[in-house]
Amino acid sequence: SKVREAKTESVVVVTKEFLGGVKAEGVLSMLKQHAISEWGIEEIQEKVTKAHAVENKTMSKGSMFKSSSMPKSVKLKLKGGGYVDPDSGLQDKAHVYKVGEKLYSAVLGNVNVQEGKNSFYK
Numbered sequence: 001s002k003v004r005e006a007k008t009e010s011v012v013v014v015t016k017e018f019l020g021g022v023k024a025e026g027v028l029s030m031l032k033q034h035a036i037s038e039w040g041i042e043e044i045q046e047k048v049t050k051a052h053a054v055e056n057k058t059m060s061k062g063s064m065f066k067s068s069s070m071p072k073s074v075k076l077k078l079k080g081g082g083y084v085d086p087d088s089g090l091q092d093k094a095h096v097y098k099v100g101e102k103l104y105s106a107v108l109g110n111v112n113v114q115e116g117k118n119s120f121y122k
Contacts, residue, residue, distance in 0.1 A: 010040035051116050 006013060018034040027048050035041055076083040082096030082103045097104040110119045 006037065007039050010043050011037075012040040012044055013037035054116070 003013075005011075012031065013036040014031065015034040015036060018030050021030045021033075028045060031041055031044060074086065076086065077091045079091070079094065080096040080098050080103075082098070082105065084091040084094045084096065088094065107120055111117070
C-alpha cells in the first residue's frame with residue numbers, strides 16, 4: 001500500500017495545514033504540530049539542522065550579495081536593442097530576439113530542494 005511505501009522511504013505524512021505555516025513558523029515547528037505519521041521526522045530534523053549549519057557557515061564567510069563583493073560597474077554589449085549578460089560567455093555569439101519594437105528575454109531556473117540550491121540564468 002501507499003502507506004507502507006511512505007514508511008519504507010521515510011516520507012513524513014502531514015496534514016494539509018502544514019504548508020500554510022511553514023514560511024511563518026518553519027519546517028520543524030510545523031512538523032511537530034502537523035505530522036500524522038510516526039516515522040521520518042528525525043531524518044527531516046537532521047537534514048534541516050545540517051542545512052542551517054551549512055547556511056550559517058556560508059553566511060559567516062560573506063554573502064555574495066554584500067556590496068563589497070559586487071562589481072561597481074559592468075560593461076554590457078548592446079545586441080539588437082537589448083543587452084547580453086557578459087557572464088553568460090555568449091555576448092559575441094548570442095543575439096536578442098526582436099519583433100517590431102518587442103524585445104524577448106528568457107530566465108532559466110534550476111531548483112534542487114535536497115541540496116538547497118536555487119540557480120537562475122538570464
